[in-house]
Amino acid sequence: MSSTRWMDSPIGGLRLHTSAGLLTAVEFDAEPRGTRRAETVLDDAQHQLEEYFAGERTTFDLPLANDGTEFQRKVWGELRRIPFGETVTYGEIARSLGYEPGISRAVGAANGANPLPVVVPCHRVIGANGTLTGYAGGPDRKRTLLELEQPGLF
Known part of the structure; x- marks a missing residue:
């Protein structure tokens, strides 16, 4: 099952995408839309990104998709x-x-x-x-x- 979530950031709106328990994409220039529901990967990704933008985090600890050549x-x-x-x-x-x-x-x-x-x-x-x-x-x-x-x- 895939899910998305919008979040605001100092570099503009971001849309976070997940599938099968993995963070699959972070998109720039996202507009707020949809409803917000709890999902562990999205919650963790948003929290860690907020910490990063606040200067409180220097690395990320998230399950990442690795789709590419x-x-x-x-x-x-x-x-x-x-x-x-x-x-x-x-x-x-x-x-x-x-x-x-x-x-x-x-x-x-x-x-x-x-x-x-x-x-x-x-x-x-x-x-x-x-x-x-x-x-x-x-x-x-x-x-x-x-x-x-x-x-x-x-």
Whole structure:
């Protein structure tokens, strides 16, 4: 059974999706709709996201769906290893997976396909020259999330 829930956040409305007891997606630009019912995964995800946005949480402990290609799953696994408040480049992720930095575009594509932004911190990946490139939620959201984790960064 799948369920959804809307929540407000400093980066706009988010819609949380679950299926089979797993968090499957976090969508940006969500509008409030539907009724709210208790569901453990949705309750936990909303609570942990609220703690994160309040500066009280640096990691997430949620059951996550891992639907994607083998390469995407490898990249998403690396994203989960990026510590709170730190950034890495697409090339650094490629190298950490054993690839040449030239595969950074493929890393960027996998990063952009991440269905669980914020929870799987794709916002912590930046361009080789330090620019805030390639975030599905847009550069303003990326900047807000990085500033939340590193006050005074910008």
